[in-house]
Amino acid sequence: MDWNDRFYCHEDVYLRPGMSATYLANQGRQRSWSEGHNNTLVGIFAQLRPMGQRWPRAVNLWESTWKIKVGALNEQFGPNEGAKKANDKELDRWWRASSGHRSGGWDRLALPGPGSPSLATLRQGPPRRAVIQQLVRLRLGARKEYLFWFAETVPRALEGSAWQAMMWLAPLHSESAIVYFGAEDWNRVAELGRALPVPDCRWEPLVETSALKPWENSDYLKRP
Amino acid sequence: MADNESWVLWELMGSTDGRTRGSMTRALTELPARGWQLAARLSSVGSDGHWPHVMALWRVPDDATLARALDQGWEDGVDEDGFVWGKSKLHVRISGQLKDTDTAWLVEYLVADRPLSTETFEGRAGPDLLLAERLAPWQGVALWGAADLFALSEREWRGMGSREAKGMRQVGGWWAVRTPDRDIV
Numbered sequence: 001m002d003w004n005d006r007f008y009c010h011e012d013v014y015l016r017p018g019m020s021a022t023y024l025a026n027q028g029r030q031r032s033w034s035e036g037h038n039n040t041l042v043g044i045f046a047q048l049r050p051m052g053q054r055w056p057r058a059v060n061l062w063e064s065t066w067k068i069k070v071g072a073l074n075e076q077f078g079p080n081e082g083a084k085k086a087n088d089k090e091l092d093r094w095w096r097a098s099s100g101h102r103s104g105g106w107d108r109l110a111l112p113g114p115g116s117p118s119l120a121t122l123r124q125g126p127p128r129r130a131v132i133q134q135l136v137r138l139r140l141g142a143r144k145e146y147l148f149w150f151a152e153t154v155p156r157a158l159e160g161s162a163w164q165a166m167m168w169l170a171p172l173h174s175e176s177a178i179v180y181f182g183a184e185d186w187n188r189v190a191e192l193g194r195a196l197p198v199p200d201c202r203w204e205p206l207v208e209t210s211a212l213k214p215w216e217n218s219d220y221l222k223r224p
Numbered sequence: 225m226a227d228n229e230s231w232v233l234w235e236l237m238g239s240t241d242g243r244t245r246g247s248m249t250r251a252l253t254e255l256p257a258r259g260w261q262l263a264a265r266l267s268s269v270g271s272d273g274h275w276p277h278v279m280a281l282w283r284v285p286d287d288a289t290l291a292r293a294l295d296q297g298w299e300d301g302v303d304e305d306g307f308v309w310g311k312s313k314l315h316v317r318i319s320g321q322l323k324d325t326d327t328a329w330l331v332e333y334l335v336a337d338r339p340l341s342t343e344t345f346e347g348r349a350g351p352d353l354l355l356a357e358r359l360a361p362w363q364g365v366a367l368w369g370a371a372d373l374f375a376l377s378e379r380e381w382r383g384m385g386s387r388e389a390k391g392m393r394q395v396g397g398w399w400a401v402r403t404p405d406r407d408i409v
Contacts, residue, residue, distance in 0.1 A: 017304030020297075048294055049302065050232050050284075051359075054309045056298065130294065132359065186294035189314070190228050190287050193358040201337035204393065207360035209314070213297050 003067040006112050008169055009039060010178055013105035015056035020046040023058055023101040024215035030098075032091040034084050037072040039064040042119050042167075043218035045131060048211040058102070059133065059212060063119045069109070110178065113147040113168035115155075122166060122220040128182030129221070131166070131212040132192065136177045142203035143175050150179065153197050161195045162188040166220075186211075230284040231315040231355050232260070233365055236307040238276035246407035248278045248307055256301040259289035264322055266329065266400040267408060269373075273398025276409060279331070281322075290314075315355035315364065318342060322353055326369035328376040332386050332397035333365060340364045344389050351386065366397075373401065 015023050024044050031038045039062035047055045064072075075084050076091065085091065112118070138146055147170060155165045158181070166180040181192060199205045214221060236248045245267040252265065264281040268274055284290045293300065302310075319342050322329075332351075334340065339361035340354060351366035366386050370376035376399065386395050 021299075046298055048298060049234070049300060049310065049312050050230075050290060050293055051314045052310070052312050054311060056304050056310075134359070186291040187287065189290060189294075190230075190358065193316070193361070196359060198339060198362065201362070201391075201393070205360075205362075206335060206394075207357075207363060209357065209359050211294060211314075213294075 001066070004065050006118060007064050007066050007069050008042075008110040008112065009060075009062040009064070009069060010108045010110055010169065010171070011060040011062075011105055012107070013058040013060060014054065014103050015046070015058055016101060016103055017056060019101045020056055020058065023098075025217075026098055026101055027058075027060060028215045028217055030094055032085060032094060033072045033075055037068060037075055039068060039072065040119060041219050042122070043131075043220045044215040045133075045212035045218075048213055051132070051209050051211040053208050053210060057210075059210075108171040108174070108178070110169040110171045113151060113170050113177065115151040116168045117166065119220060123223060125164075126184050127221045127223070128164060128166065128184055129214060130183040130186045131214060132181040132189075133210045133212055134179045134181075135208040135210075136179060136199075137206040137208075138175050138177065139202070139204035140175050143170060143177060146199060146203050146205070147177055149199065150177070154179075157197050158192075158195050161191050163192045163195065228287040229317065230287075230290050230358065231263070231317055232282040232284060233313050233315065233355070234280040234282070235274075235311040236278050236280075237274060237309045237311075238278070239308050240276070243276070243307055244407065244409045245276050245278050245403060246409070248276075249403040251303055251306045252278070252280045258293055258296070258300070260284050260293070265403045266331070267403040268331075269399040269401060271399075273331075273400070278403060279400060313365070314358045316358050316361075318344070318354040318356050318364070320351060320353040322367065323369055326352070326371060327402045328370050328373045329400050330368040330376065330380070330384060330397050331365065331400050332368075332395055334363065334386055334389075334392060335394035336362045336364075336389075337391040337393050338362060344391070345386075346390065348388065349383075350389075373399070 042061040266279040268277040340356040356364040
């Protein structure tokens with residue numbers, strides 16, 4: 001591990017009723033930390049109803065490095081070192097103003113799985129606005145093998161289909177993986193079902209699937 | 225079985241502040257038409273599962289109708305103030321169908337060590353309806369029906385449920401009834 005290694009934060013956010021669109025725009029524009037400590041926004045998404053868990057619910061996905069992420073966390077939660085954006089009143093004001101949009105959430109610090117594309121790679125090719133997220137809970141000790149299998153098998157299985165394996169992440173503190181699939185539109189969900197290979201049952205995969213709609217200003221949709 | 229037909233199971237969790245099984249069911253039946261067919265309106269029985277809690281089983285006839293619903297985003301006419309949380313799973317039908325004359329069911333979520341199929345219950349009595357998740361086909365739902373809760377009890381006594389089915393890894397279920405027309409809490 002290195003301070004400059006790629007590092008992710010996956011925020012699973014419980015929204016208040018009718019607040020999906022408001023939340024995405026408010027959160028998407030917020031940068032609460034000092035220059036150099038802000039994470040890069042991969043995307044902000046809200047769950048759609050044909051597939052989802054505990055909606056209304058959103059996902060914020062941030063890409064950074066260990067150094068940037070831990071620096072930001074230290075600025076917000078560490079010992080008082082004097083006036084900085086995240087420990088003066090600015091974050092506090094935004095936090096209180098946002099309380100009408102969401103009630104709480106569950107965050108996960110995560111590493112990229114082997115070969116998982118970076119944000120820079122996701123910004124190549126056509127923008128993929130139809131996104132499927134799968135939270136895969138696994139038997140203790142099975143995740144490493146699962147992620148290598150995913151990297152070796154799934155992107156190849158989806159070649160020639162409308163779908164792309166976008167990212168596969170390993171949360172630091174649970175035996176699970178978070179994987180993403182994207183397509184330009186929602187016209188061929190059944191095709192994804194036919195193409196996806198079935199993981200080894202010895203890993204005891206337990207999957208929660210969600211259909212996600214991105215905030216239109218999400219960075220992964222921008223093109224250089 | 226139409227390859228591009230989907231079945232979507234919704235769960236809505238209510239609360240004791242007035243978001244009742246009756247009001248949640250009315251909200252479901254009054255949703256704007258979008259080509260989905262409401263195949264079943266179920267209320268979980270409070271002594272065996274979440275409460276107050278309802279489910280809706282939707283038949284989505286083809287991919288285009290599913291895509292239109294996804295394109296609508298979250299502005300699909302659902303009143304999010306009318307429940308505490310919702311949950312939905314996209315399925316394909318493996319076998320069976322619900323009987324119009326049934327009013328009570330055992331609903332089970334299944335996790336198997338292989339994709340659910342017509343072989344899952346081979347050689348034994350199977351559920352009335354077996355669904356597999358479209359994007360995780362080793363997971364699914366089984367519905368076992370009966371004319372009423374008395375008949376469902378008798379079916380339980382004779383042996384009902386998916387625990388002994390081939391390759392089953394996890395099974396969790398609860399009783400539900402067809403939501404009656406009168407308002408129920």
